[in-house]
Amino acid sequence: MESETTIDTQELGEKIVRVLKTIYDPEIPVDIYELGLIYDVFVNEDLEVRILMTLTSPNCPVAETLPVEVEEKVKSLDLVKDAEVEITFDPPWTQELMSEEAKLELGML
Template sequence: MATFKETGIAALQDVIDPELGVDIVSLGLIYDVTNDDQGHCVVTMTLTMMGCPLTDVLANGITDALTALPEVKDVEINLVWEPAWSIARMSRAARLTLGV
């Protein structure tokens, strides 16, 4: 049986960064996904840069993807800057897709 983190990460693979055309998991933006017994889900993540203009778009996509799971009632996004995002966090497939 999959853990909630595995289930949550799988759901977040459907959230595509519209500028890059790659999902946020492959980009390495997601650090953690948890859910408590009351259905409160917390996503710890970063962005590729501070002031990213797509913050709201990504937050809406994350909320939609996770609230589609039966065990999730609400989603809180914990935006962090440590550890800092770098290209090294991207999956090999994402780097190939983006040519880096």
Template sequence: MTTEDAIWSALEEVDDPEVGVNIVDLGLVYEVKVDENGRARIEMTLTIPECPLADDIVKNVKEAVGAISGVKEVDVSLVWEPRWSPARMNDKAREEIRSRQRV
């Protein structure tokens, strides 16, 4: 597994605490890059710019990615363009949200 693949897998373990779905399936992660020095750069967004849990989500991303062998530094950039919308979610996220609404 390449380091970028490992990062994507680790990010699938990070949930948006308000939605209860991982940030990859929600479509919040836009880009993952790793340089030759083990510096991981993640470009992502949040469902809303004024998300009260932004610091927690970024901290969880840094912890998850920082635990990967070979990753020495983690930079997370929050971006607002392109703007997130529910259309960015994959089918897995949609089904998970639907199943919670049925309960």
């Protein structure tokens, strides 16, 4: 029974990534994960999540709403106790951070 109380943080991390892939940048038809906007996802033993992310630009029209959407969607996962999004522009986002899939989607390959 004990193994059921131990939650695999890697598995939870994968669930978080799946949620992140449902959130899209309003200006680019690619999800924020494939765009490379998510720099890091930390899950501690208390199942609190910290997401380090960036925006395509500091003047991004969704600078106020996108982090809130990310927080709310991640918090909606059953196992997550809390989620916090930290926005950084260091390093600044560039197209190099996009996945091959995103580049293909946008006709950049």
